[in-house]
Amino acid sequence: MALRTDALFREDSYLREAEAEVLAVSERGGVILDRTIFYATSGGQPGDTGTMVFADGTVVPIAATVTGETKDEIIHVPAEGAAVPLVGSRVKLAIDWPRRFNLMRMHTACHLVSVICPFPITGASVAEDDSRIDLDIPDTSYTKELVSERLMDLVRGDHPVFTRWITDEELAANPGLVKSKNVRPPSGTGRIRLVCIGENAVVDSQPCGGTHVARTGEIGEIHIGKIEKKGRENRRYRLRFGPVVAG
Structure with a gap:
């Protein structure tokens, strides 16, 4: 048991x-x-x-x-x-708080990328200094420069990040909350944890059990270091701390 x-x-x-x-x-x-x-x-x-x-x-x-x-x-x-x-x-x-805090910053940043690129998520991996989010994205206009710029706009906006709980029935009635293409949040427990960003969740709201910062401003300088093609339409966006490096 x-x-x-x-x-x-x-x-x-x-x-x-x-x-x-x-x-x-x-x-x-x-x-x-x-x-x-x-x-x-x-x-x-x-x-x-x-x-x-x-x-x-x-x-x-x-x-x-x-x-x-x-x-x-x-x-x-x-x-x-x-x-x-x-x-x-x-x-x-x-x-190990410094390690955890970096993971919280990165995880929150991954949520922001899914807001900027509103396409199904096919995979993700959070690390201290180089994370990734994979998207089923046919549109090549979402360049690393564009996404980096919009990402920092949301960071500078210093939006609140908070959690709330909904029922299985509420999730079933709002399928758009689930961004993952292949993985569904666990159901059957009676409640689902949502991570919300922005006042009244105006920026984002999605099921997630991970840890996040309390405000987007805590993420700090961050950018898309590379975009890798992982199939006909699947693209991997790699997040790295620090400002965008020219060239």
């Missing part, structure tokens, strides 16, 4: 530390807690890394965070050879 971890990051992406109780330790040493600030690999965003501190002061590096039998079962993977805690004990958690 799958265990459930209260995913604190779904309500507050800025939590850097927390305390939790150990629910279970797998045969491979994966640690399942009653609550966590560690995001688990999903939706193109990598899981968090950081540390877990035992009551006796032992500091254990967390090398990865993944999901178990369900999205609600979050497994913290200690570095190879590290100690594991006792079931029922209390631990202190701390994520």
Whole structure:
């Protein structure tokens, strides 16, 4: 039977530390807690890394965070050879915040690209300094210069980014909220998490379980470094931090 971890990051992406109780330790040493600030690999965003501190002061590096039998079962993977805690004990958690914050900035920027290029998303991968979003886009007018310019317009607009929850029925009644061509958000739980951008979600609103910044201005300088053709109409837009480099 799958265990459930209260995913604190779904309500507050800025939590850097927390305390939790150990629910279970797998045969491979994966640690399942009653609550966590560690995001688990999903939706193109990598899981968090950081540390877990035992009551006796032992500091254990967390090398990865993944999901178990369900999205609600979050497994913290200690570095190879590290100690594991006792079931029922209390631990202190701390994520690698600089890494997480860069992932939040990048993930939010990917949402903005999907606004600028309103075409089906065929894939995405978020990384600290070079992310990508793949689009089923036949129109070649969406150049890296144009998209970079519009991307920075939205960043400078410093639009609020927030989440809200809707029911399965509300999502079914608004299929346009789903931008992914091949992957549907999980249903059957009774509610779907939307990430919204702009006052009253005027810029964007789409199902997403990832972590994002609170305002687009926090993304900072960012641009499209390259556009790669991945099929007759599929194009990969690569996002990189920093200003556009001429030439």
